[in-house]
Amino acid sequence: MSRDGEVEEGGIKPLPPEIRSDMARGRRLAWWTIGLMTTVIVVMGFAAGSSQAMRTAWIEDLLSLIPAIVFLVAAHFEPKAPTRLFPFGYHRANSLSFLIAAVALGAVGASLLIESVMTLIKQEHATVGPMTLFGHDIWAGWMMVAALVYSIVPPVILGRLKLPVATRLQDKVLHTDAMMQKADWMTGLAGIAGVIGLGLGFWWADAAAAAIISLSILNDGIKALRSATAELVDGAPRALDKDAEAEDAASLRHELEARYPGAEVRLRETGRFIHAEVAGAERPDRVVDLKALWPGPPERAWRLAQLSFVARDERGPGAPGDFGS
Amino acid sequence: MRRALALAAAAALSAAGCDSIPKDPDGTLDRVRAERVFRVGVIAPHAGAHAAASRAFLARVSAAAAAQPRIETGAAEPLLKRLEEGELDLVIGAMHEKSPWATMVSLLPPLAEETTPHGKIRLLPIARNGENDWITLLHGQAKVAGVPE
Structure with a gap:
């Protein structure tokens, strides 16, 4: 393998200064998520009783901690400097976390769908009887509704707070975490509708509401999973919220294609950063100002972390063993 | 918006149906009250202290539901x-808490x-599972x- 024609500009840097405060905010939000969702898990655990639907919601709440946890793990590794064994640094820790978070989100949607469809098929009638609270017998459904109302408050607030931070950081793990919070509050609302429906004598209400909500969660999970897989197999940078090329990446590609006509421009994403490769162009000056190349908003110029110039493979792009000549 | 609507709907629903829930x-329970009969299956053997406790319980249910047991x-x-x-509204019998029936019926x-x-x-x-009003009475x-x- 020869890299004779390659010049790398930018190199591997730890966290850019522009995003450090947002990263700190993201970490704080993740810790708040773990803390508050743990209280939700405890409250839901007490209210669940023997209700299978509530137990499923409880397991989903446990799964919903995963994106926040893997965000913190990735955020711990990402700023570390490259080492001999990890010469490209740890930017891809974010990509791996994104895959794990996406799988968790998909699993929540899938388990909710399977559970609710099975309940409808088997026509399981959930028993929610009375319970004693401070010496009074009340219908246990009201306790479940109270627990579910509590369970939707933290995710609504945290999800809203995370979305703008995720956008500024271009962090797909944090974005998936926000989607998980959306899944949490939607499941909570479905649960409330279901328990009240159950109280009104509609045994299928809980499962039907959950089945409808699960489709939306599963859709978010599949979108995230496609995007995470694309990132790990060097696909073009994807948008935060859909499996399509990111707008800023498309602008950068056009910019580089305009600057190096006839060359082949390839972009890929390692975590929140874009690595660009120009194949078959004349090598420019040794120093290229990456920020000056960035066609998007200047506050996001840190996204372009590396620009490499490589020899064109005459067999064409994508040829097996294409390592240059 | 969707969330606010759903919450409002849930609140309205709960307020409207509070008294008659579950x-x-x-x-x-409506049928038992209308027909003044509830159908009871007693698991044999059933004698001595168990029979006395069942009779006392059935008498209380009978008064509360204004219906007679058909045993x-x-x-x-x-x-x-x-x-x-x-086909039955109530079964009375000795059962272990960890019986496989525990999830299929309400103990x-x-x-x-x-x-x-x-x-x-x-x-x-x-x-029977899910008949929550009747279960609440029992x-x-x-x-x-x-x-x-």
Whole structure:
């Protein structure tokens, strides 16, 4: 393998200064998520009783901690400097976390769908009887509704707070975490509708509401999973919220294609950063100002972390063993 | 917006239906009150202290629901199967808490219990899953008539 024609500009840097405060905010939000969702898990655990639907919601709440946890793990590794064994640094820790978070989100949607469809098929009638609270017998459904109302408050607030931070950081793990919070509050609302429906004598209400909500969660999970897989197999940078090329990446590609006509421009994403490769162009000056190349908003110029110039493979792009000549 | 609408709908629904919640999906309590009869299966053998506790419990349910019990006696499996299918409203019998039936039917507070060399045997009222209004009535009467917690 020869890299004779390659010049790398930018190199591997730890966290850019522009995003450090947002990263700190993201970490704080993740810790708040773990803390508050743990209280939700405890409250839901007490209210669940023997209700299978509530137990499923409880397991989903446990799964919903995963994106926040893997965000913190990735955020711990990402700023570390490259080492001999990890010469490209740890930017891809974010990509791996994104895959794990996406799988968790998909699993929540899938388990909710399977559970609710099975309940409808088997026509399981959930028993929610009375319970004693401070010496009074009340219908246990009201306790479940109270627990579910509590369970939707933290995710609504945290999800809203995370979305703008995720956008500024271009962090797909944090974005998936926000989607998980959306899944949490939607499941909570479905649960409330279901328990009240159950109280009104509609045994299928809980499962039907959950089945409808699960489709939306599963859709978010599949979108995230496609995007995470694309990132790990060097696909073009994807948008935060859909499996399509990111707008800023498309602008950068056009910019580089305009600057190096006839060359082949390839972009890929390692975590929140874009690595660009120009194949078959004349090598420019040794120093290229990456920020000056960035066609998007200047506050996001840190996204372009590396620009490499490589020899064109005459067999064409994508040829097996294409390592240059 | 969607969230606000859903919350408002849930609140309105709960406010409107507070007094009559929970209801029975298959209308057991309404039917019992209308027909003035509830169908009871008693798991044999059933004698001595168990029979006395059952009689006291059935008398309380009878008064609370303004209906008379129509009692039949039989083996556990057929009675529980008929309960699950809605052919009986109530089964009374000794059952272990970890019986495989525990998820298929609703076990209510014990009416009597005795300690044997093999552990505790509890005499339980057993209801069909999901008939929550009827279950609430049975639960309340079992708590009063049964073993103090």
